[in-house]
Amino acid sequence: MTTGVLSGASDGKGVDALMKTVRAGRAAEVPALLEALDAAARLEALGQLKSLRSEVRTWNWNRWEETDRVRRALYVAGAGCHTGAAAAASWLGGRDLLSPRGGGGVLALRVLLDRTPVWRADVAHRLAARPAVAEDSYGLIRGLVEGSGAAVPATDGYVLGWARHITNGRLLENLRADPQTPVLVAHALSMQEAPDPLNWSVESGAATHWPSALAALTEEGVLDRAELVDLCVSRLLRGGRQRDLRLPLALLQLVPPTAEERRDRIADWIGMTADSTSPVAGYAQKILSGPALEGALPGGAFAEMTAGVLFRTEKKLLRAQLSLVNKVLARIPALSVEVLPVVADALGHDDTEIQGRALQVVARHLKSVDEGTRCDLAEAASSLLGPAHRPAAEGVFGSRVGKRELPPYEEILPPVPEPLFLPGPQGSLEELIEDLLVQQRRSSDAMEFERALDGLVRHAHLDREGLAERIREAFADAYWQPTGAGAGHADLDYFRHGPRGMDAILAALAGRVKRERIEAGRNQSVPMTSCAHGAMEVTQATRIWEIAHLIGGGKLPMLLATPTRHTGGIDPLDLVRRLKEYADAGLEPAPVDLGHALLRVRRQDASAGQAAEEAEALGSEAGKRLAAWLRSGSPLEATVRFHPRTEKGSGRWWLVDRILVEMAKSPEFRKEFPKTLHWLGGGLLPNARRCYHWEQVPERWATLLPADRELLAACLLSSMASGVEGDAARDATGPLTLLAEGEGQVGRAVALVLAFGLGCRDADDRLRAVDALLVLAARGDLDARQVGRDLAWLLAERSMKPNRLADAARTAAATGAYETVWTILSEALPKLLEAEQPVRGLGELLAVAADCVERCGATGQLAGLERHASARGTSQLVTQSRRLRNALRQGTDQGATETS
Incomplete structure (x- = not known):
């Protein structure tokens, strides 16, 4: 060419x-x-x-x-x-x-x-x-x-560059003058992920507001109106994240479809009402309202639309649809035969307000249907409606709605989780190197990390030089290598702020870390003023530095502290076998490794007694320590207290600033264990020092105390508090699964972390807390009343929002644990009901409580409930108070708890 x-x-x-x-x-x-x-x-x-x-x-x-x-x-x-x-x-x-x-x-x-x-x-x-x-x-x-x-x-990348280049204070003029605008706008509207500049300005008056600019160009004829509408509808129909649908939705509101376009795409609008995001579904619902009220929407299509909307969870959409159904059936009674059976499905909705509205719609238009449809509607009301609306249903359908005979209530809890055992030691050297490289590219879980540590020690014992050579080759581009990413920073100490996971061990094997840095790391202790997270971090780091120090000699045959179970626990007999192998080789355990192993050993295991005898028979000092430790019961304890809440700006407003965790002093523990673990025996000052480790506790830290759940829970409190109050808190409840499946006593600290978890900002965090709560209940370890009392305190002082707790409680109850949830709420609600000014969202919490009572048949009285139940009005607080009061008065027999 x-x-x-x-x-x-x-x-x-x-x-x-x-x-x-x-x-x-x-x-x-x-x-x-x-x-x-x-x-x-x-x-x-x-x-x-x-x-x-x-x-x-x-x-x-x-x-x-x-x-x-x-x-x-x-x-x-x-x-x-x-x-x-x-x-x-x-x-x-x-x-x-x-x-x-x-x-x-x-x-x-x-x-x-x-x-x-x-x-x-x-x-x-x-x-x-x-x-x-x-x-x-x-x-x-x-x-x-x-x-x-x-x-x-017209490609995604080119459109992104164009959008960034053209978006400024002269957006409309730029678009008008650019001959490529029609083609590139069409492509931008078809992209799965909308270009960021198209969403920068959300106010219609802004100079960089794309919907306003494109609407102006459509009015001028620069853009084809019919094509623009078609592109926007097609993009909304494909769905996706709300941010990616913001532009087409705003454009349709500024350039509305004609009556003919609305009629031609009825199937598309119906699809949006069922499956799209809330704003898009609401828009499609309004679009369809006109044809529905005008009689231009066929009965089958209107019934399909109603079924799709009533299947959603957004109450605003459901209320709007039931209101629309009421208006349409008033104008066109003939549609009742097709639409009312669909409305009847809402009689079984979780929200009793929606049930009541659906029943009202059915009652108003019942006269327009035949006898067969009436029988079907009466059967639906009889089987779906709860006790709150059954009297009203009897007034509508008469004797056709009989009293429901329910079987004795049985609490359904999840099965107790089976223990997960770790695989055996790492296989070949190549498998170990491959595993280490994978862990460098992604975050490994705690057990993968532990298995890799043990594999390094075992292979170093067999062939230290061969392992070191493979480490140098496989990690040639590592930051700590002379030719790696940090090679230009000869004066930079890569490990100044810690061992960087297991990088310090790899660097020690390759001879790339200063000996004085290793010595300083393995001899460090936890400052008395540290928070619990800081103490756990130093403890983890010290163990890594100790391995980095000892792996150079290649003498250790294995690590004593490698877990045998996914919780971090070590079976007692396994630890005895490891100590025997050390004794037979004439080796003394590494102090920190042995300390970790003792903390992880399962003291409450059925084999603990036998293991103590066998450990003592070894005759070694380490064996005697293990035997004494297994017989010690619960040598570690922690007390949790809180400073009273003061005014904002005083330093005692946020929950995380008011937590006081005090480890019980144990001179014997501090005498027997290395100094990096002394904080567990009362080596920290119980001051409410702000924890700057943010909201996450790595799972690796949480496996330090698998046999002491109460102590572990105390260490998690500040991160859990950040999950409740922090603006961007995520994954705060990650360690709760290990805590629920671990061992040791359960007290106030465990109840508090569960209460904090149920009120976390993030929905996934709340879901993990629900799982932990149900597992503890299934194991018989849950103090539900203490959890309820702690929730009452958090809600009363406005540290937790009731709607988040209601969401978590509703999720837990839906699994079949209605009695467990009611036990918690029965302790949490009285303090809120007796308050002079009820907290916002209390009505939603009462709705969950009423549902639990109706299901499990609890009876009795709740302090403060009558005042709200006898008040005038139709607010959710008053309505749900009456419902809960009536449910407690009408209680049925309770059955036994079952685990299924």
Whole structure:
């Protein structure tokens, strides 16, 4: 293909000058130097440019400024020296050549303007088809396309670059003046993920508000109105995240479909009401309301729409649909036969308000249906309605709604989880290296981490030099290697702030970590002023440094503290066998490793007595310590208290600032265990120091205390408090699964972390707390009343929002644990009901309580309930108070709890 490269000097001076300029990073001078080179000289220069590109890839990070300049010059020079379109596009699309500061695209375009239009269009479309570079190369692509006569390259990457470039205070003028606007707007509306600039401004009056600008262009005729509406409807129908549907929804509101367009796409609107996000479903519901009230919506279609909406959970949509059904059936009674059976399904809705509204609709239009349909509706009311609405249903259907005979109530709890045992030791060296590389690329769980640690120690014992060599090869690009990412920072101590997972052990094997750093790490202790999270972090780090210190000698045959169960626990007889292997080899255990092993051993296991005898028979000091530890019962304890809440800004407002955790002093424990674990025996000051470890406790830390649940719960309190009050708290309840399936006594701390978990901001956190609560209940370890008292305190002082607790309680109850949930709520509600000013959302919590009472047949009285139940009005608080009062008065016999 003819490229239009000018003929000129073919000697080496021009090439040398070009390469010298590129090495100096003077990209602006490159176009002029290229003009003097003919095709042969450019081909010669290209080989040297490729070599320089490879060289630059090996430069250290501390040369980043030089690297950036040279890469920009390489980008321009390579573009001018390539003659083939595919090769040029590959060079221009190289991520290593694209400068983060930009500027190279303008110069590259300058050296390519002498190529043929077909060649430029080919390169442009190749670049536009590469998602990783098209957005950053927008200016170059556009320059290549313009004047070539080629079609607009409508790809996701190109549209992203265009949207970012064109969005400013003159958005409407820019869009109006750009001939590519119709094509690129159409593509933007079809993208699964909307470009960010299209959602920057949400106010219609803003200068960068895309919906307003596109609506104006539609009115002017720049954009085709029918095509725009079709694109928007199609995008909404495909669904997705709300942020990606915001533009098409706003456009349809500004450029509404005509009556004909609404009728032609009835099936689409019905689909949106059933499956799309709440705002989109609400919009489609309004669109369909007009045809429905006008009689233009067939009965089958209206019934389908109603069924889809009533299946949703958003109460606003359900109330609106029931209101619409009432109006439509009042105007067109003939539709009642098709629609009322669909409405009857809402009689079994979880929310009693929706049940009541559905019953009212059925009652008002019952006269419009035949006798067979009435019988079906009466049967639905009899089987679906709860006690709250059965009297009203009897008034509608008479004797057809008989008293429901229910079997004795049986509490359904999840099966007690079976223990999960860890696989045996790591296999071959290659399997270990592969596992370590996988863990470097993603976060490993605690047991994968523990198994890898044990594998390193075992293989170092068998062949330390062979393991070290494989570590150096496999982790050649690691930050701690001389040729790795940190090679340019000779003075940087990579391990200054900790062992970085197991990197310190790998570096110690490879001889890449200073001995003084290892010594300082393994001899560190937990400051008395540390928070519990800080103490757990130091304890974990000290263990890693100890392994890094000992692995160099290769003497340890294995780690004593490697768990045998997924909770972190070690079976007593397994630990005895490990100690015997140490004794037979004449080895003394590492202090921190042995300390961790003792903390993890399952003291309440049935084999603990036998293990204590066998450990004592070993005759070693470690065996005697294990025997004494197994017979010690519960040597570790913690007390939890709270500072009273004071005014904002005083330092005692947030829950996390008011927690006081005091470890019981145990001189014997501190005498027997290494100093890094002394904090567990009362080595921390019980002051309410703000915990700066944010909201997450790594699972790796939580496996430190699998046999002491109460102590572990006390250590989790500050992270759980952040999950309740923090704006961005996520995964705060991760360790609750290990806590629920662990061992040891259960007291106030466990009740508190469950209460905190049930009120977390994040829905997934609340779900994990519900799972933990049900597991504890199934194991017989749940103090439900204490959880309820702690919830009452949190709700009364406004540290927790009732709607979050209601969501968690509803989820727990729906599994069949109605009696358990009622026991918790019966303790939590009185303090809230007796308050002079009820907390907002109390009515929703009462609705869950009433449902539990109706299901499990509890009876009795609730302090403060009568005051609200006898009040006037129809608010949710008053309505649900009456429902709960009536349910407690009408209670049925309770059955036994079952685990299923």
